[in-house]
Amino acid sequence: MPSNIGNPEERRRSFSWSDARKELGFPEDSHNIGWYCSDRICDLGMGEKTALVWETADGRVARFTFNDLRVYSNAYAKHLSGLGLRPGDRVAVFLERVPELYIGMLGGMKAGLIMQPLFSAFGEDALEKRISNAETSAILTCRKLTFRVRKIRERCPSLRHVIVCDPGDLSFQEGEAAFGLETAKPVESFACYPAEPETPSILHYTSGTTGMPKGALHVHGSLPAQALTSKWVLDIKDEDIYWCTADPGWVTGTSYGIIGPWALGATQYVLEAGFIIDRWYRAIQDQKITVWYSAPTAIRMLMKEGEAKAKQYDLSSLRHLCSVGEPLNPEAVVWSERVYGLPFHDTWWQTETGCIQVTNVPGMEIRPGSMGKAFPGVTAAVLAHDFTEICEPNKQGLLALKPPWPSMFRTYWRNPSAYESKFKNGWYLTGDRARIDEDGFYWFMGRDDDVINTAGHLVGPFEIESALLEHEAVAESAAIGKPDPVNMEVVKAFVALKAGFEPSRKLEMSIMNFIRKKLSPLAMPQEIEFVEKLPKTRSGKIMRRVLRAQELGQEVGDLSTLDDN
Ligand code: 6R9
Numbered sequence: 001m002p003s004n005i006g007n008p009e010e011r012r013r014s015f016s017w018s019d020a021r022k023e024l025g026f027p028e029d030s031h032n033i034g035w036y037c038s039d040r041i042c043d044l045g046m047g048e049k050t051a052l053v054w055e056t057a058d059g060r061v062a063r064f065t066f067n068d069l070r071v072y073s074n075a076y077a078k079h080l081s082g083l084g085l086r087p088g089d090r091v092a093v094f095l096e097r098v099p100e101l102y103i104g105m106l107g108g109m110k111a112g113l114i115m116q117p118l119f120s121a122f123g124e125d126a127l128e129k130r131i132s133n134a135e136t137s138a139i140l141t142c143r144k145l146t147f148r149v150r151k152i153r154e155r156c157p158s159l160r161h162v163i164v165c166d167p168g169d170l171s172f173q174e175g176e177a178a179f180g181l182e183t184a185k186p187v188e189s190f191a192c193y194p195a196e197p198e199t200p201s202i203l204h205y206t207s208g209t210t211g212m213p214k215g216a217l218h219v220h221g222s223l224p225a226q227a228l229t230s231k232w233v234l235d236i237k238d239e240d241i242y243w244c245t246a247d248p249g250w251v252t253g254t255s256y257g258i259i260g261p262w263a264l265g266a267t268q269y270v271l272e273a274g275f276i277i278d279r280w281y282r283a284i285q286d287q288k289i290t291v292w293y294s295a296p297t298a299i300r301m302l303m304k305e306g307e308a309k310a311k312q313y314d315l316s317s318l319r320h321l322c323s324v325g326e327p328l329n330p331e332a333v334v335w336s337e338r339v340y341g342l343p344f345h346d347t348w349w350q351t352e353t354g355c356i357q358v359t360n361v362p363g364m365e366i367r368p369g370s371m372g373k374a375f376p377g378v379t380a381a382v383l384a385h386d387f388t389e390i391c392e393p394n395k396q397g398l399l400a401l402k403p404p405w406p407s408m409f410r411t412y413w414r415n416p417s418a419y420e421s422k423f424k425n426g427w428y429l430t431g432d433r434a435r436i437d438e439d440g441f442y443w444f445m446g447r448d449d450d451v452i453n454t455a456g457h458l459v460g461p462f463e464i465e466s467a468l469l470e471h472e473a474v475a476e477s478a479a480i481g482k483p484d485p486v487n488m489e490v491v492k493a494f495v496a497l498k499a500g501f502e503p504s505r506k507l508e509m510s511i512m513n514f515i516r517k518k519l520s521p522l523a524m525p526q527e528i529e530f531v532e533k534l535p536k537t538r539s540g541k542i543m544r545r546v547l548r549a550q551e552l553g554q555e556v557g558d559l560s561t562l563d564d565n
Contacts, residue, residue, distance in 0.1 A: 003362035005232040015376035020228050031220045032195040034110030037262035038070040050267045054099055057272045071186035076107020078187050079179050083161050087112030087193050090136040096120045097272045100165040100180050104140045112193030116203045119249030119538050128152040130205045142166050197221025204251050206351040215413030216351045222407035225355040230260030235320045235362050243269040244293040250539040251351040277305050281313040288317040295325040297540030299332045307339045322347050326541045327444045327462045330368035346371050354407030358442045370441040382434050387425035396445045399434040400427035450544050452481035454489050459523045467518045471511050473501040478534050478542045493525035496533055503530035
C-alpha cells in the first residue's frame with residue numbers, strides 16, 4: 001500500500017503550507033477545530049462512520065459516529081455558553097479517558113472557549129496551581145474527581161462551575177451541576193464561534209526544569225499542521241483503526257488523540273484503562289488496530305515481557321507504528337521489527353511545537369536511534385552556545401527550530417518573559433541537544449540541562465542509558481552528572497533490574513565494565529544505585545532532575561506531573 005507522504009525528499013523540496021491546506025481539502029473561511037473534527041466530516045458524507053471506539057475500564061465497548069461527535073459536541077457547546085461562559089474563558093477538562101472528555105473538548109472549542117486538559121491523576125496542588133494560574137472559570141469532571149475539586153474551590157475563586165458528567169446520587173454543593181452524555185440531548189445545530197487562525201484553542205501546562213509549570217497557549221490555526229502530520233507521519237488512511245495510547249492530559253493525546261486524526265475523519269480507539277500488557281495486546285487483536293502511536297516506556301515494558309507474550313496474540317492487523325516522548329532506543333526499533341514485523345518510527349516534538357517536527361516517515365530509511373529528519377516545511381538546526389548554526393556534521397548543539405509554523409505555541413500563559421527567553425537569534429530554542437549526521441539524520445543527545453560534562457567531555461545521558469539497557473540485567477536506567485572535584489562531573493547511574501537479578505557488588509562491576517567497554521571510560525558510571533523504579537512523568541519521561549536533586553540534597557521542585565505523585 002503506498003504511503004500518504006509518497007516521496008519524502010520530494011515533499012521536503014516542494015513544500016508550502018498553502019499547498020498543504022489544499023491537499024487536506026481545507027476551506028479557507030473557517031478555522032474552528034470543533035467544527036472541522038465533526039460537522040465538516042459529516043458534510044463530507046461520513047456522518048455514519050465510526051469516530052470513536054471506546055473501551056471501558058471493565059471491558060465494555062461503545063461506539064460513536066462522527067454524527068454523534070457533531071450533535072453531542074453541539075450539546076456541550078450550547079450548555080457551556082448557556083452557563084454564561086464567553087469566548088476566551090478557560091474551561092478545564094479533568095476527566096479519565098471517557099467520551100465526555102473528547103466530545104467536551106470539541107464542544108468547548110466550538111463555543112470559542114480555551115480548553116485546558118488536565119491529567120485525572122493530578123493531586124490537589126497540581127490542580128490548584130494550574131487553575132489559579134489560568135483563572136479557569138469552569139471544569140468538566142466526574143463524580144470521583146469532584147471530591148478533589150472541592151478541596152481547591154476556596155483557593156480558586158475564579159472556578160464558578162463544576163460540571164459533573166456522572167453524578168449518580170452526589171448531593172451537589174454550590175456551583176456544581178450535572179451534564180454528561182447519559183442525559184444530554186443531541187443538538188442539531190450550533191453556530192460555532194467563528195475562530196480566526198489566531199483564536200486561542202487549548203492551554204497545555206508543561207513542566208519546565210525549574211519553577212512552576214507553564215501554560216503553552218495554542219490556537220485554532222494549528223489544525224493544518226496536526227492534520228498533515230497525522231496524514232504524512234502517522235500515515236492515517238480512511239480505513240484505519242488508529243490507537244494513540246496517550247492521555248489528553250499530555251499534548252500527544254490532544255494533537256494526535258483528538259485533533260489530527262478526527263480532522264482526517266479517522267476511526268480512533270480509546271482504552272479507558274492504563275497500561276496492562278494483556279489488555280493492550282487484546283485491544284490490538286480484537287479491535288484490529290492498524291496504526292499505533294505509543295511511547296518508549298510502554299515499548300520497553302512490552303519488550304520486558306518478551307516475544308512469547310506478543311506471540312500469544314494475533315497482532316497481524318498492525319500496519320504502522322510510531323513513538324514519541326523520549327528517546328527511542330535503537331534496540332526497541334530492532335525488537336519491534338523482529339517481533340511485530342514492523343519498526344517503530346520515532347517522532348520528536350514538544351508541547352510548545354504542537355505537532356511533530358523531526359521524524360521518521362514511511363518510505364524513508366530508518367537509522368535505529370535517530371529521530372529522523374525535519375518534517376517538510378520545518379527548518380531545524382543545532383546551534384552553538386552563541387546561538388549560531390553549527391554546520392559541521394555530528395557536532396552536538398542546541399536543537400532549534402525556525403519560527404513560525406501553524407501549530408506553534410503563542411505564549412506561556414501570564415508568563416511572557418519565559419516565552420521570550422525561548423527565542424534567540426531568530427530561532428526557537430527547544431531546550432534539547434542533538435547532532436545531525438552527514439546525511440541529515442537527527443540524533444537526540446539529551447535535554448540541554450541534562451548533558452553530563454566529565455573532564456571537559458560532553459556525554460549524553462541517553463547514550464549511557466541506551467547502552468545500559470543492552471546489559472542483560474538492566475530493565476530501566478537513568479544517568480545523571482554527579483559533581484566531582486576533579487572531573488567536574490562523573491556519571492552516576494540509577495538502575496532498575498529485570499526480574500531474576502539481584503543487586504550485588506559483582507553485578508555493579510559487571511555493568512560498569514560493560515559501559516566502559518561499550519562507550520568509553522569517561523561514560524562509565526562511577527557509581528551505580530539499584531532502585532525499584534525510576535521517577536517518571538505521567539507521559540513516561542524519566543525525571544533525571546528529581547534524581548539529581550535527591551543526590552545533591554536539593555529541593556526537588558514541582559512534582560505535579562510525577563507518575564505516582
Ligand atoms: C510530545 C512531547 C517534549 C520533550 C522534548 C524531548 C522529549 C519528545 C522525543 C523526545 C527524544 C523523541 N522528547 N520526543 N526525546 N526523542 N522522539 O513529548 O511533548 O511533553 O512537551 O516533551 O520530550 O526532551 O523536548 P513534551
